[in-house]
Amino acid sequence: MDREQLQEYATASAEDLPGSELTYPFGDNCDVWKVRGKIFMLQTQIAGEPIVVLKATPCDAMALRQEHADISAGYHMNKKHWITIHPDGDVDADLLDELVTDSYLLVVERLPSAQQETLAHVPRRSLTKHQPVRGQEGCRAQGNPQ
Numbered sequence: 001m002d003r004e005q006l007q008e009y010a011t012a013s014a015e016d017l018p019g020s021e022l023t024y025p026f027g028d029n030c031d032v033w034k035v036r037g038k039i040f041m042l043q044t045q046i047a048g049e050p051i052v053v054l055k056a057t058p059c060d061a062m063a064l065r066q067e068h069a070d071i072s073a074g075y076h077m078n079k080k081h082w083i084t085i086h087p088d089g090d091v092d093a094d095l096l097d098e099l100v101t102d103s104y105l106l107v108v109e110r111l112p113s114a115q116q117e118t119l120a121h122v123p124r125r126s127l128t129k130h131q132p133v134r135g136q137e138g139c140r141a142q143g144n145p146q
Contacts, residue, residue: 013100
């Protein structure tokens with residue numbers, strides 16, 4: 001995905017998620033996407049390079065960093081629970097959409113049940129059984145912690 005598409009596709013994915021909102025708590029240069037006040041995605045630039053920062057389970061984050069050269073540890077976030085996606089790599093629109101949705105669900109799953117119930121169902125996923133990122137099923141099967 002190229003430089004222009006990366007943040008555009010991530011924004012389109014976030015806009016489709018129930019209860020998502022775009023905020024600017026760190027200034028105009030950093031788009032912060034939240035659900036019920038909790039961050040699930042950041043978009044900014046590092047040295048002119050657009051990036052997308054997403055929440056991930058520790059196991060998925062590690063596997064994604066190993067499999068994709070354009071995915072690194074979360075920029076200015078907990079390196080164990082966040083990933084950074086850089087442009088011009090092999091992350092395609094489908095994987096990016098999946099990663100944005102998974103990040104959102106990780107946050108929603110930790111919300112109080114009363115707040116979860118106010119959100120419409122997210123397509124393709126279950127809020128009670130988080131699905132691993134495609135190709136990462138072995139992480140859970142091997143008993144690695146999430």
